[in-house]
Amino acid sequence: MQKKLAELLAGAGLEIAPAQQQQLVRLVELLDKWNKAYNLTSVRDPQQMLSRHIVDSLVVLPYLSGQRFIDVGTGPGLPGLPLAIAQPDKEFVLLDSLGKRIRFIRQVCHELGVKNVKAVQSRVEDYDDAAKFDGVISRAFASLSDMLEWCHHLPAADGKFFALKGVYPEAEIAALPPGFQVDDVKKLHVPEVEAERHLVIISTRG
Numbered sequence: 001m002q003k004k005l006a007e008l009l010a011g012a013g014l015e016i017a018p019a020q021q022q023q024l025v026r027l028v029e030l031l032d033k034w035n036k037a038y039n040l041t042s043v044r045d046p047q048q049m050l051s052r053h054i055v056d057s058l059v060v061l062p063y064l065s066g067q068r069f070i071d072v073g074t075g076p077g078l079p080g081l082p083l084a085i086a087q088p089d090k091e092f093v094l095l096d097s098l099g100k101r102i103r104f105i106r107q108v109c110h111e112l113g114v115k116n117v118k119a120v121q122s123r124v125e126d127y128d129d130a131a132k133f134d135g136v137i138s139r140a141f142a143s144l145s146d147m148l149e150w151c152h153h154l155p156a157a158d159g160k161f162f163a164l165k166g167v168y169p170e171a172e173i174a175a176l177p178p179g180f181q182v183d184d185v186k187k188l189h190v191p192e193v194e195a196e197r198h199l200v201i202i203s204t205r206g
């Protein structure tokens, strides 16, 4: 599987150290192992998990800035776990309301020796942290307006929201609540994934 991952990463223009690639493969093996018991993902084929979960999470790397991130509605740690594994010097909070998904993330961090992740079981509306975040990240979580309503208290003053979306979310962008602006929309390329992928980057209006 590591050879396949290396090919996909090269196709996406991403450079990830061999030690981190090994951890990412191990993550896929654990997703596969626990998927039936924990119902973690509808993707059943580990080879497809490499493109649709691992590389799909990592293609946002060139656009993230800052040191401290929160992945809201992370499910089994997507995109937060691949991002944390690829950037061991940055801090990640991975948050989901479902306990079994958070238990899975804690188990993965224990088995893989991932030290820069804190897994939190909470509804995001009920969660706060004294230390604010440089980036609030989500994939397949909520509409942009719901994400901003539920997470507006989490970023630092110059922090940003990074929402991973499918087709260009024109209607969601048009319905953005007041006080927020779209800084950029990046079209993403994920090798072996046909579906359109976009990253919407949002900040608070000055």
Ligand SMILES: C[S@@+](CC[C@H](N)C(=O)[O-])C[C@H]1O[C@@H](n2cnc3c(N)ncnc32)[C@H](O)[C@@H]1O
Pocket: 072, 073, 074, 075, 076, 077, 078, 079, 095, 096, 097, 098, 101, 122, 123, 124, 125, 138, 139, 140, 141, 150
């Ligand atoms: C469709 S899944 C996406 C999971 C993951 N981000 C991915 O891309 O595979 C949405 C996740 O958001 C979580 N979720 C939904 N509403 C939430 C809320 N208000 N607070 C925290 N988590 C929430 C659900 O439990 C679920 O795991």
